[in-house]
Amino acid sequence: MRPPGSARVVDRRTGARQSSLACVEPVSPTAPHRVLVTGGAGFIGVHTVNRLAAEGLEILVIDDGRHASGERLPPAVRLETVDLNGAGAAEIVVRFRPEAIIxxxxxxxxxxxVRDxxxxxLVNVVATVALLRASVDAGCRRFIFASSGGAIYGRAPRLPTPENTTPAPLSPYGAAKLAAEGYLGMFARxxxxxxLALRxxxxxxxxxxxxGEAGVVAITCDRLLSGRPPEIRGDGQQTRDFVFVGDVADANWRALQASARxxxxxxxxVATTVQTIVEELARIAAYQGAISFxxxxxxxxxxxxxxxxxAAKLLNWSARTPVRDGLTQTFTSFRERAGRAPAPASRGPAAAEAREGHGSRAGSE
Structure with missing residues (x-):
């Protein structure tokens, strides 16, 4: 089921060059049992670790703790709190000898x-290269990298965008993810x-x-629950492909089982406007006030x-959570963690002035 305001976007070919990307059929390799997950205490990481733990895997998490989700990891999961660019990180990887790394x-x-x-x-390229080197030294067989489809392709000539589209990132973040993918290819050769890069x-x-500054869904939930009106960056008609984290965790699990490269x-x-997302969250929260731009x-x-x-062909994967259901689950989780019902947001001029002074954290990323 598609959310209101969403649509299957059409092909917008402009004749831009496209790079070749071979389609590799999966085989049935011996599935890895010892898995290292970096960033495993974070948002996507916790969901991924829970998914892997449910399958009985032996898991080591490396996380510097700066973006930890606050959720407890399963008891059997080991956690090393260390920066991947710091002393000792490579030694931890080699000592654990993972069969696969996510x-x-x-x-x-x-x-x-953009600011830095x-x-x-340093984080998205240098640390990745160091981890790749450590993975080789540890005898690791499989390396799965969290890349970015939205940031790498830039102003794609075709939507939905296929993997063989020539990357043209518009931000340092996208450029860094693309550079890291280049190193993945080099280490493979x-x-x-x-x-495998999962975009x-x-x-x-x-x-x-x-x-934070990224994640319009989470930011809007936080604003609604803290009594601040939701904000939209830009005109709200920019579109994004919103995928639920539980589905992403499942994709990570399936990538471990496959041999795709x-x-x-x-x-x-599916493309959904940012305004549609914010308005749907406001409806879920029973918020009756204005949305600022x-x-x-x-x-x-x-x-x-x-x-x-x-993904369907090589991982036997597809997203299964409709956006409306995912938004409801997300807002409910935010409300339960906050331990309170949504607070009504002020709608007067004083509130608008306070918002300008506070600085927006909403975004379309």
């Missing part, structure tokens, strides 16, 4: 990457490491940080949606 740790904000491109590259669309769901989109193929941010892509046929 690399989720990242600096995830487009706006932050070098800092973004040179060292025989089986690598996520806009992931949302329970445990996401609602106080290269890049695979992980999304729904503020300026957009540089580096953001106007429209994104990902073609997902490759």
């Amino acid at each position: 690399h989720l740790a990242a600096q995830g904000g487009v706006s932050r990457s 491109p070098a800092g973004d590259a 040179t060292f025989g490491l089986s690598t 996520y669309s806009n992931v949302y769901g329970p445990y996401q940080d609602g106080t 290269g890049a695979i989109n992980v999304g729904t193929g 503020v300026d957009g941010r540089p580096g953001e892509v106007r429209d994104t949606a990902l073609q997902t046929g490759r």
